[in-house]
Amino acid sequence: MFDFSGTLWLKGRMKKIPVVYSEDFLTDYRTVDCENPERAWIIQSAVKEMAEFHIPELCSEADLLLCHTQSLVSSVERDGEVFSVAKRAAGGAIMAAEIALEQPSFALIRPPGHHAGRNFNGGFCFFNNMAIALYTLFSRGAIRNALIVDIDLHYGNGTEDIVQDDTRISFQNIHAFQREEFLADLETALKDAPSFDIVGCSAGFDTYIHDWGGLLFTDDYREIARMITSSNPRTFTILEGGYYISDLGKNVASYLKGVQEACL
Numbered sequence: 001m002f003d004f005s006g007t008l009w010l011k012g013r014m015k016k017i018p019v020v021y022s023e024d025f026l027t028d029y030r031t032v033d034c035e036n037p038e039r040a041w042i043i044q045s046a047v048k049e050m051a052e053f054h055i056p057e058l059c060s061e062a063d064l065l066l067c068h069t070q071s072l073v074s075s076v077e078r079d080g081e082v083f084s085v086a087k088r089a090a091g092g093a094i095m096a097a098e099i100a101l102e103q104p105s106f107a108l109i110r111p112p113g114h115h116a117g118r119n120f121n122g123g124f125c126f127f128n129n130m131a132i133a134l135y136t137l138f139s140r141g142a143i144r145n146a147l148i149v150d151i152d153l154h155y156g157n158g159t160e161d162i163v164q165d166d167t168r169i170s171f172q173n174i175h176a177f178q179r180e181e182f183l184a185d186l187e188t189a190l191k192d193a194p195s196f197d198i199v200g201c202s203a204g205f206d207t208y209i210h211d212w213g214g215l216l217f218t219d220d221y222r223e224i225a226r227m228i229t230s231s232n233p234r235t236f237t238i239l240e241g242g243y244y245i246s247d248l249g250k251n252v253a254s255y256l257k258g259v260q261e262a263c264l
């Protein structure tokens with residue numbers, strides 16, 4: 001079991017973090033082997049002591065059409081099981097963004113979303129959860145602008161495709177070949193964070209030292225979360241990648257610990 005390593009006194013003061021999660025994310029829908037239900041299960045198990053769980057609804061088709069073409073939506077709809085879970089994942093992202101207007105939150109959702117563009121998808125993604133969450137808030141007049149920080153190993157090409165011409169959104173994709181460079185680039189990306197109405201983090205844990213990226217350590221996710229959450233009181237994080245199952249739970253728990261510390 002992961003050791004949260006705080007003192008009893010500190011643990012007593014730690015606030016539970018709102019984590020959006022549904023057992024629907026344990027569905028073994030048709031996708032690649034590495035993006036499997038065990039990812040959600042192992043994370044849920046590792047964070048349950050520090051989480052206050054919120055169960056999301058499915059997003060509406062109108063929510064999807066804020067960011068995607070009808071033809072893309074229809075193409076996903078052909079597989080009813082995927083369509084349903086992907087709509088709940090987007091609904092989970094919306095819920096996390098809504099919660100973030102009051103307090104920092106985390107969306108433990110799958111399938112991931114940052115490779116889904118307006119009229120294309122791929123890379124284990126079907127709908128762009130982050131973009132749908134932000135555009136839903138825009139459509140309600142809840143926010144005027146937003147900063148997206150993408151810390152996944154892979155470039156958030158789908159997110160870029162959707163938001164690139166929107167002057168209300170700043171999209172910062174962190175990409176580095178060295179750990180120190182990664183953290184320095186994140187610090188730079190967060191420089192203007194206080195001026196935005198909300199900050200959304202697309203969090204991939206495939207940057208982990210034993211995952212595909214071979215870059216970051218467990219404690220780095222704690223520092224990253226602390227940096228992001230400290231940058232603006234309205235922050236939410238959405239799970240993207242992360243495939244090294246053995247340590248995925250403790251890495252997300254480490255991230256949530258950073259969120260907690262920033263909230264103290």
Ligand SMILES: [Zn+2]
Pocket residue numbers: 152153154204206240241242
């Ligand atoms: Zn990735």
